[in-house]
Amino acid sequence: MGVPRQRKTKSERNQRRSHHALARIQVARCQNCGGAVMPHDVCGNCGFYRGTEVVKKSVTVKK
């Protein structure tokens, strides 16, 4: 394996690491239940996508 000839300067090291920060994840709101959803994803809580039911969740008995 190749070995670096010379130690990188603090400046080079820090410039490299300037791209390492993590970006905050984007969170959208479900139009049906208001829960947090990833954009372009079906709501994991209620199974709705853009106001229509796409995935049938377990049937809850309503009185």
Ligand SMILES: [Zn+2]
């Ligand atoms: Zn929902």
